[in-house]
Amino acid sequence: MSEPGALEGDMAANFLTPVPGDSPYQRDYHLEVMLSGQPLPENASTELRGVGELLATLREAPMDRLESRGQVGALNAFHKTFASSELPRRRRPARLSALLGARVGAALAAGAISFGAIGAAAYTGVLPAGLQDLAHNTIGAPAAHPVGRTVPDKAALQTTGQTADGATRTAVGPDAAGFAAFGLCTAWENAKTNGQAADNSIAFRNLVTAAGGADNVIAYCAKIPHPGATATGKPTSHPTGKPTS
Amino acid sequence: MIGEEFSSVLARAQSGDEAAFARLWLDVNPALVRYVRVVLGEVDEDVAAETWVTVVRGLARFRGDEMAWRGWVFTTARRRAVDEGRRRTRRRTALASESGDSRGRHAPDSALTALESLDTEAALALVARLAPLQAEVIVLRVIAGLDVESVARMVGRRPGAVRVAAHRGLRRLAEILVTEGVTQ
Numbered sequence: 001m002s003e004p005g006a007l008e009g010d011m012a013a014n015f016l017t018p019v020p021g022d023s024p025y026q027r028d029y030h031l032e033v034m035l036s037g038q039p040l041p042e043n044a045s046t047e048l049r050g051v052g053e054l055l056a057t058l059r060e061a062p063m064d065r066l067e068s069r070g071q072v073g074a075l076n077a078f079h080k081t082f083a084s085s086e087l088p089r090r091r092r093p094a095r096l097s098a099l100l101g102a103r104v105g106a107a108l109a110a111g112a113i114s115f116g117a118i119g120a121a122a123y124t125g126v127l128p129a130g131l132q133d134l135a136h137n138t139i140g141a142p143a144a145h146p147v148g149r150t151v152p153d154k155a156a157l158q159t160t161g162q163t164a165d166g167a168t169r170t171a172v173g174p175d176a177a178g179f180a181a182f183g184l185c186t187a188w189e190n191a192k193t194n195g196q197a198a199d200n201s202i203a204f205r206n207l208v209t210a211a212g213g214a215d216n217v218i219a220y221c222a223k224i225p226h227p228g229a230t231a232t233g234k235p236t237s238h239p240t241g242k243p244t245s
Numbered sequence: 246m247i248g249e250e251f252s253s254v255l256a257r258a259q260s261g262d263e264a265a266f267a268r269l270w271l272d273v274n275p276a277l278v279r280y281v282r283v284v285l286g287e288v289d290e291d292v293a294a295e296t297w298v299t300v301v302r303g304l305a306r307f308r309g310d311e312m313a314w315r316g317w318v319f320t321t322a323r324r325r326a327v328d329e330g331r332r333r334t335r336r337r338t339a340l341a342s343e344s345g346d347s348r349g350r351h352a353p354d355s356a357l358t359a360l361e362s363l364d365t366e367a368a369l370a371l372v373a374r375l376a377p378l379q380a381e382v383i384v385l386r387v388i389a390g391l392d393v394e395s396v397a398r399m400v401g402r403r404p405g406a407v408r409v410a411a412h413r414g415l416r417r418l419a420e421i422l423v424t425e426g427v428t429q
Contacts, residue, residue: 031412035386047419054368054418055387058279061365066288067275074270074297075263081301082261 065186181210185221246390247272251311259305266304270297273318276388279365280319283373283384284326285333292329296322316395319385323399371421372414379414382407 030044037059040052184207211220247254247268257265274293281292299321307317372380378400385396397404 028412031415032408034415035383035411037387037390047423048415050422051415051418054371054422055383057365057368058372058384058388059390061275061368063271063275064365067278070274070278070290070293070297071267071270073294074274074301075267077298077301078258078263078266078304081304 065189068186181207181221181224185217185224188217188221246311246315248311251314255307255314259307266301269314273315276315276390277318277322279369279388280322280384281326282369283380284323284377285329286373289326289329292322292325295325299325312390312392312395315389316391316399319389319391320399371418374421375414375417376410378402378410379417382411383414383418386411 026043027045027048030040030048033040033044034048034052034055040049044052184204188204188207207217207220208214211217254265254268258269274297277296278288278293281289285292296318300318303317307314309317372383374380375383381400382396385391385399386393391399393404393407397407400407402410
């Protein structure tokens with residue numbers, strides 16, 4: 001194993017606790033490896049592997065619902081600051097509220113809806129491509145331009161519309177039993193919290209159907225893992241024998 | 246971390262592009278909330294919100310790369326958290342003098358919760374059991390992704406002291422994991 005020479009000069013400053021069979025030099029190197037977000041080498045001790053897994057959880061765990069709060073407030077602050085600034089008008093792209101549409105935008109500006117409502121917008125396909133992709137990558141909403149599919153236009157927002165190839169088809173909404181479930185659940189939770197009548201949307205109807213009824217949605221959503229939970233590269237098995245359930 | 250696109254995303258946010266700002270927020274806020282959870286012992290949405298208000302106000306003037314950006318955001322969060330910590334200390338002191346309550350900053354049973362499953366909440370609870378400086382530098386290094394020098398500037402210590410605190414904290418975590426049965 002190659003040890004980094006850069007750490008050598010720092011050794012004197014560290015209070016090392018020698019461990020039988022474990023080189024202090026090697027041990028500190030492993031600690032720095034973990035702190036820098038790198039995977040531990042195979043010869044790292046079992047106890048350090050446990051710490052490594054804990055740090056990986058801290059670093060890689062997907063955003064939970066607590067952490068997704070506050071976006072509306074931050075966007076409101078952003079909007080207020082930049083709306084009153086003297087930035088050149090030509091350099092100011094469309095505001096999020098404008099991109100979301102007047103109705104959603106008004107609610108957003110008033111702070112009446114939360115991240116989940118943006119998620120709901122994402123699931124009904126009203127977000128512009130950039131935001132739709134952002135929602136796709138963060139909350140599991142459908143991608144803006146799925147490969148092999150027609151780019152949705154206004155007609156696609158209606159229950160029944162005509163696609164670019166002239167065929168009439170019925171919009172089916174996101175798959176509430178698949179990858180879109182987490183974002184739909186977040187949107188549902190926020191819509192309910194804010195007292196919004198969202199039950200008529202295709203997306204929420206799909207969620208209710210997948211849950212087996214409106215009364216079952218909360219229980220159904222409680223079982224839905226975050227879409228990023230298995231995409232972080234974190235080992236799914238605990239190397240020290242801890243149950244992984 | 247946003248990576249190669251950071252400079253363009255930042256530039257767009259600085260010119261008023263809300264979608265670009267939303268991306269910056271989404272990239273940093275989970276780590277920011279986790280940091281606050283550790284240093285204050287619980288989620289404090291006001292601290293996170295005040296941090297972002299301050300960041301937004303200075304956004305147009307910010308210059309630097311992604312490491313500097315994260316350093317700035319977390320420095321701002323630290324100031325808000327320190328203010329909040331002082332406020333809570335004053336309030337707790339007042340309450341303790343009235344009721345005789347002398348609880349520490351963390352719930353005593355947090356470790357027991359941590360042992361049940363190593364999810365984010367449990368992992369944060371374990372780190373929060375460390376000495377404050379150890380916990381803070383580990384969070385700033387691991388969750389915020391800051392280098393030793395940036396963390397040293399933030400906490401007002403020498404880089405060597407930050408490194409030592411982090412190493413001691415990690416060793417203590419290893420002890421906790423072993424002695425309390427998270428690992429065997």
